[in-house]
Amino acid sequence: MGFEKANFVGSQWVDVNGAKVLHVEESHALIMAAGYLKHNSLEGVYFRGQSNIYPELRPALYRGIDSDAAKYRRESKLLAKLDDYKSKCNCLVKMNDYVPEPLLQHYGLQTTWLDLVDNIWVALWFACHEAKVTRDGHFLHFQKRIVNSDNQYAYVYLVGADLDKRNKGKPGYWNGxxxxxxxxxxxxxxxxxxxxxxxxxxxxxKGKENGRPLDYSKQVRGLVRIPLEKAMDWLGEGHVVGIHSLFPPAYYDNGYKILLQSGVTFDNKEKYIGVVHSVGA
Structure with missing residues (x-):
């Protein structure tokens, strides 16, 4: 695709710890960079906002481990937690079997899936905010990052995923x-x-002979860096980019309320699985 050879007005290529990163100073350059990959790729290209660049791109379930034994142990514990939620939330049982795990990931469980968005501004919002979680893992809050010498940039990962095999019997699911x-x-x-x-x-x-890989970074198609102060200015203060809108309270989000009231408990010995968070908005 030649992304690293492309030039966009209002941007320049920089080297960050050995990675070639597009440094963006204009919002138009951010949109053009995302559009360039979407237009020139046979994959779907999506976005993930982060506060930093990391050497790997691991789903939460696989962080901090390296052995197959630890991987399979965590996967087994996750399956047990999913069964626990299904036994107490009938709505999950009624869904297609590929839905509950990624859905629960969205509400706080740590799974084999990794969150993406197809809206560049939502990705930028996550890059401009940091999550604060209580020690017991129950309560979560997001707050704006503070611009300082150690905290200067927002990052957007551009991630590719297969789109060639959509199963009509599985709405919203692509198996490439x-x-x-x-x-x-x-x-x-x-x-x-x-x-x-x-x-x-x-x-x-997807897994090969030894099962699913621990690191998904082979799907990263590009990295964009934006000065944090500019990224916050581009987002502004509108209601639709506030915590209340992006993390609707259980009063509005009935599915969230069902999960919170399910009675599924948090096991401190299995912090790597997590539980559905209560989010302050």
Missing amino acids: ENTELIDLRIAAPSYFLRPHAQHGLLFRC
């Missing part, structure tokens, strides 16, 4: 050679409001 992709706005009903509010998709890499 290298990845699986789920659009929760199609796969899940809108009484689960959060994924609809966030333009939420999720993907995961």
